[in-house]
Amino acid sequence: MRVIATVGLPGSGKSEAAAVAAESGVPVVTMGDVIRVECRDRGLDPATHHGAVAKALRAENGPAAIADRSLPIVEERLAGSDTDIVLIDGIRSDAEVDRFVEAFGEDFSLVHVAAPADVRAERVAARGRDTPTDAGGESLADRDARECGFGMDEAMARADVTIRNTDSLDVFRERVEALLRTGPEAIDDADDTSTGDADAGDTNASRL
Numbered sequence: 001m002r003v004i005a006t007v008g009l010p011g012s013g014k015s016e017a018a019a020v021a022a023e024s025g026v027p028v029v030t031m032g033d034v035i036r037v038e039c040r041d042r043g044l045d046p047a048t049h050h051g052a053v054a055k056a057l058r059a060e061n062g063p064a065a066i067a068d069r070s071l072p073i074v075e076e077r078l079a080g081s082d083t084d085i086v087l088i089d090g091i092r093s094d095a096e097v098d099r100f101v102e103a104f105g106e107d108f109s110l111v112h113v114a115a116p117a118d119v120r121a122e123r124v125a126a127r128g129r130d131t132p133t134d135a136g137g138e139s140l141a142d143r144d145a146r147e148c149g150f151g152m153d154e155a156m157a158r159a160d161v162t163i164r165n166t167d168s169l170d171v172f173r174e175r176v177e178a179l180l181r182t183g184p185e186a187i188d189d190a191d192d193t194s195t196g197d198a199d200a201g202d203t204n205a206s207r208l
Contacts, residue, residue: 001078002183003104005088005097007155008113010143011120013165013172017113018089020176027077031090034069051146054092063095063151071103085180093151097158109184112159115166117144160184 006014018028032050039046039053046053057065070088077086091097091110100108115123117140124140161184165172178186 001104001107002085003074003078003088003100003108004085004111004179004183005091005100005108006111006113007091007097007152007159008115009120009147009152010140011122011124012113012115013123013163014089014113016165016169016172017111017163017176018087020173021087021180024177024180026083026085026087026180027081028087028089029070029073029077031066031070031088031092031096034066034073051143054150055146058150063093064099066092067096067099071099074100074103087180091152091155092147094154094158095151097155109160110155110158111179111184111187112156112162114156114162114164119166161187163187 006017008014018030021028035050035054035057036046038057039049042049042053044053054066061068074086074088078084088100091100097110121140161179163172163175163179175187
């Protein structure tokens, strides 16, 4: 059994990694879906209230609240799949890392998907998700600050391996495919030691 989770700031490429997994037949559990469901349960629009509801869930139920709600889904996907691997899309705090390590031990690994701020800004802008609106939209800088406020920078520092998403899309997808086939050891050492304009918390990855 292998449970691989991704962590990274907005626009780094986590969703693309999840898409590669899904295309490969690997079940994907997207932690943001838990928040979107909660938004709808509260009669709120996920597009404009996602961040506020995420904060509320953690305030009401503790810093690992999203992981707590995601854990049964992960276990269900493991039990109901022909594969022995699940990808968790979107770790956002060290408390969430703790919860999954507690549940899966050495079968759990954390992957930091990293890209420089200017590259991420271009990607997010291309998706039309970096324009603040009166309805409550956030700038990329605001989103970065919110995510790090949850403890994402601490989570990124605990990653087993870093995949730097600064080359072509094909190269990034190949790295993710290798990760899924073999595990974190498949990632080239250059990904772990790259330097340059990096995300906050994008340091040489350390073991959990």
